[in-house]
Amino acid sequence: MADDPAGAWREHVDLAALSRWMDRQGLGNGPIGDVRPLGGGTQNILLRFTRSDRDYVLRRPPAHPRPESNETMRREARVLAAIAGSGVPHPALIAACAEEEPLGVSFYLMEPVEGVNAGVALPPSHCTPKVQHAMGLAMVDAIATLGTLDPDAVGLAGFGKAEGFLERQVPRWTRQLGSYAGLDGWAGPDALPGRGDIAHWLEERRPPATAAGILHGDYHLSNVLFRPDSPDLAAAIDWELSTIGDPLLDLGWLLATWAGDDGGLPIVPVAPWVGFPKTGELIDHYATRSSRSVDHARWYAVLACYKLGIILEGSHARACAGLAERETGDHLHASAIRLFERALGWIG
Incomplete structure (x- = not known):
């Protein structure tokens, strides 16, 4: 997804459907903007975006999900919620969608983390x-x-x-x-x-x-x-x-x-x-x-x-x-x- 300037991620993330789901969760209002695919991994799809002046990161399974991909997303969200306040550095969970709608797969939203990934580049x-x-x-x-x-x-x-x-x-x-x-x-x-x-x-x-x-x-x-x-x-x-x-x-x-x-x-x-x-x-x-x-x-x-x-x-x-x-x-x-x-x- 990092090498995706043409926006092929749009085939796998319906922003309108995501907006409607966020409305129901009370997560801002209006259009989703400044959408950017995030790299660093090889499997799952990650997008950073802004809504109502708040930044989010969406994480969902890969374009060709494995049989266990949806359960994996549910488990990830559960563990992030569990270790909140523990002293273990991690992205803060905002909200999770266990169902396979509205995006066709389970997914979750988390707070962006500003950081250095040594596997990508070191300043x-x-x-x-x-x-x-x-x-x-x-x-x-x-x-x-x-x-x-x-x-x-x-x-x-x-x-x-x-x-x-x-x-x-x-x-x-x-x-x-x-x-x-x-x-x-x-x-x-x-x-x-x-x-x-x-x-x-x-x-x-x-x-x-x-x-x-x-x-x-x-x-x-x-x-x-x-x-x-x-x-x-x-x-x-x-x-x-x-x-x-x-x-x-x-x-x-x-x-x-x-x-x-x-x-x-x-x-x-x-x-x-x-x-x-x-x-x-x-x-x-x-x-x-x-x-x-x-x-x-x-x-x-x-x-x-x-x-x-x-x-x-x-x-x-x-x-x-x-x-x-x-x-x-x-x-x-x-x-x-x-x-x-x-x-x-x-x-x-």
């Missing part, structure tokens, strides 16, 4: 070693805080099944990978190196479960915004994989997508990378901010590589079938391979 103020080091620690602070929240106390009872969370992960995502076989043009799972070895290693070395908590679920540098005037986090964004389970997986996700201490490039390209913490520093900082043991941090990082790699491969498979942009799908396929190769390096 000079965020290109010094001191600032980047603080940015990395700020990312850890957010997930450590998120992991301390009591899901039931914030209204997320039933949001996810905590019992058996770790035991379900490898079988769940192995089945997910197999499900892509129904998409025409996909070469198959063998393109992901060492998938069987990684799955076996994870099952054999699974750590004991920690106390249940809230996960962001897709925590990396492209899914956070930093304050324009400091290294502090302005918001964690894109909560579509949020659930209840073992919050240490968020730490593993950060490690899986970070630059390797051996000089390996981060999965999310950031330039310049001049001062972000080493992975060991991220782990140590998490330990100072959380009561959870980080003794098995590498296991969570390998699981994150496995899970994220399979998710990205799904986008590639959809692109092969003509349900997503092929260039994006091929790029994500390359990232999936890198994640599996990283996991193989960690399991030795």
Whole structure:
């Protein structure tokens, strides 16, 4: 959507219908104006617009919604509402539409966040070693805080099944990978190196479960915004994989997508990378901010590589079938391979 100057988003967002829905919610009046597609992601459609001198961001499923897309929007809105006032930086929810009308899909509106996305571009103020080091620690602070929240106390009872969370992960995502076989043009799972070895290693070395908590679920540098005037986090964004389970997986996700201490490039390209913490520093900082043991941090990082790699491969498979942009799908396929190769390096 970021490369959409001709306004192809209009095929998927009926502004007149949205205006009528906003009227019923008491959200301003009159026409919607200054509509701008927002980039930074590869799947869902985001539009920033103005109505009655107030700015909004609309988030809805992609042009070709998946079977679970509407439920995903409902879950995202629910978790954003639940963590309001928690100390975890996030976009403030304004209103949500659980029904598939008036836009044909579920969607929600949130407050815009002014921030720096390191996966898109860094201003000079965020290109010094001191600032980047603080940015990395700020990312850890957010997930450590998120992991301390009591899901039931914030209204997320039933949001996810905590019992058996770790035991379900490898079988769940192995089945997910197999499900892509129904998409025409996909070469198959063998393109992901060492998938069987990684799955076996994870099952054999699974750590004991920690106390249940809230996960962001897709925590990396492209899914956070930093304050324009400091290294502090302005918001964690894109909560579509949020659930209840073992919050240490968020730490593993950060490690899986970070630059390797051996000089390996981060999965999310950031330039310049001049001062972000080493992975060991991220782990140590998490330990100072959380009561959870980080003794098995590498296991969570390998699981994150496995899970994220399979998710990205799904986008590639959809692109092969003509349900997503092929260039994006091929790029994500390359990232999936890198994640599996990283996991193989960690399991030795």
